[in-house]
Amino acid sequence: MSTITCIEDLRRLAKRRVPKMFYDYADSGAWTESTYRANQTAFEEIKFRQRVMVDMDDRRLTSEMLGQQVSMPVALAPTGLTGMQHADGEILAARAAEKAGVPFTLSTMSICSIEDVAEAVSKPFWFQLYVMRDRDFVIDLIDRAKAAGCSALMLTADLQILGQRHKDLKNGLTVPPNLTPATLLDLATKWRWCFAMARTKRRTFGNIAGHVKDATDLSSLSKWTASQFDPSLSWDDVKWIKARWNGPLIIKGVMEPEDAERAVDAGADAVIVSNHGGRQLDGACASIEALPDVLQAVGSRTEVYVDGGVRSGQDVLRAVALGARGVFIGRPFLYGLGALGEEGVSRCLEIIRNELDISLALCGLRDIADADLRILKPGSYPLP
Ligand code: FNR
Numbered sequence: 001m002s003t004i005t006c007i008e009d010l011r012r013l014a015k016r017r018v019p020k021m022f023y024d025y026a027d028s029g030a031w032t033e034s035t036y037r038a039n040q041t042a043f044e045e046i047k048f049r050q051r052v053m054v055d056m057d058d059r060r061l062t063s064e065m066l067g068q069q070v071s072m073p074v075a076l077a078p079t080g081l082t083g084m085q086h087a088d089g090e091i092l093a094a095r096a097a098e099k100a101g102v103p104f105t106l107s108t109m110s111i112c113s114i115e116d117v118a119e120a121v122s123k124p125f126w127f128q129l130y131v132m133r134d135r136d137f138v139i140d141l142i143d144r145a146k147a148a149g150c151s152a153l154m155l156t157a158d159l160q161i162l163g164q165r166h167k168d169l170k171n172g173l174t175v176p177p178n179l180t181p182a183t184l185l186d187l188a189t190k191w192r193w194c195f196a197m198a199r200t201k202r203r204t205f206g207n208i209a210g211h212v213k214d215a216t217d218l219s220s221l222s223k224w225t226a227s228q229f230d231p232s233l234s235w236d237d238v239k240w241i242k243a244r245w246n247g248p249l250i251i252k253g254v255m256e257p258e259d260a261e262r263a264v265d266a267g268a269d270a271v272i273v274s275n276h277g278g279r280q281l282d283g284a285c286a287s288i289e290a291l292p293d294v295l296q297a298v299g300s301r302t303e304v305y306v307d308g309g310v311r312s313g314q315d316v317l318r319a320v321a322l323g324a325r326g327v328f329i330g331r332p333f334l335y336g337l338g339a340l341g342e343e344g345v346s347r348c349l350e351i352i353r354n355e356l357d358i359s360l361a362l363c364g365l366r367d368i369a370d371a372d373l374r375i376l377k378p379g380s381y382p383l384p
Contacts, residue, residue, distance in 0.1 A: 014338030036278025039309025042286030051364025071101030078128030083111025113206030158253025257297030313355025
């Protein structure tokens with residue numbers, strides 16, 4: 001563990017331990033992956049102002065997201081197939097998040113079900129909803145999330161049609177993996193993953209298996225999504241979803257101020273500026289670049305979060321200084337999970353917390369609540 005000092009170390013170890021088709025599923029973006037890359041490089045452009053000789057003792061990273069106390073303004077983003085990065089992945093990640101005092105969001109496309117996760121943790125988690133054509137099933141998912149005590153519903157708005165990821169097609173992504181000579185050869189080198197997987201029964205989509213025909217066969221993820229996800233989803237749907245849920249609603253995948261305004265008008269309590277980690281519209285700008293315009297449009301009316309490309313505590317600080325109430329991380333915790341299971345997710349969160357704490361101090365601040373544009377070098381950050 002002492003050799004793991006940054007998120008990149010976790011990524012490298014995960015690459016060695018997770019079967020290629022699932023590692024690639026996590027570590028890829030749509031088409032040319034330009035947006036995937038831009039999400040990270042745009043953060044690097046934003047420079048801090050280093051301050052010295054100020055009292056940096058006794059620092060505070062605690063904050064609030066959707067009225068919930070968080071130990072730092074970071075939450076785990078919903079990620080599909082997390083239980084394929086490591087057996088029981090969603091349960092392990094939810095436990096690590098709970099221990100670290102940050103929110104965990106369970107994806108509709110999870111391997112462990114809503115009920116599995118609820119049983120494994122003691123505090124409420126958040127549930128992410130994809131809207132399927134079968135509205136009765138959507139209603140059922142909302143009701144299950146409510147019955148499981150989920151404290152926020154996150155409606156993902158940017159994946160009613162699936163962006164193409166070359167690697168998934170080339171690898172013939174299936175859940176569970178089809179045993180071809182190539183996958184068998186690969187699995188033979190991933191014995192830790194195989195042993196852990198052999199000990200769990202959770203090997204298919206926990207929330208949707210049983211409801212949706214062929215949910216286990218993702219040999220053509222794009223065809224499957226096209227047949228199940230509802231491309232006609234519109235702002236009108238948000239109203240009935242909100243009414244049915246009757247609790248805090250987050251809308252994820254908003255990149256433009258017009259859409260942010262529609263989201264808030266439709267009843268969103270928070271929006272996430274997100275391009276789905278560069279997995280959908282290749283060529284979209286980096287999400288951190290889209291943040292200032294969205295903040296200007298709705299920042300006074302709702303909480304605004306951002307995700308995509310956060311790989312360090314410095315990135316968290318950059319986003320918060322720009323005005324985000326918090327950030328979500330996807331791949332960083334998946335790398336931790338694939339590398340070391342629950343311990344790896346905890347390590348990921350510890351690394352980010354430590355980096356955030358030290359960077360805050362070096363910017364001359366003691367409380368994350370005081371982070372704003374004054375800690376950033378003018379000209380280096382995006383403006384509305
Ligand atoms: C995702 N994301 C995602 N989002 C969502 O709303 N529902 C989902 O099921 C998934 N599934 C998913 C799988 C994988 C493997 C990844 C990497 C991402 C998007 C996710 O919530 C988030 O927006 C991005 O991951 C943020 O970017 P970073 O932190 O991964 O760079």
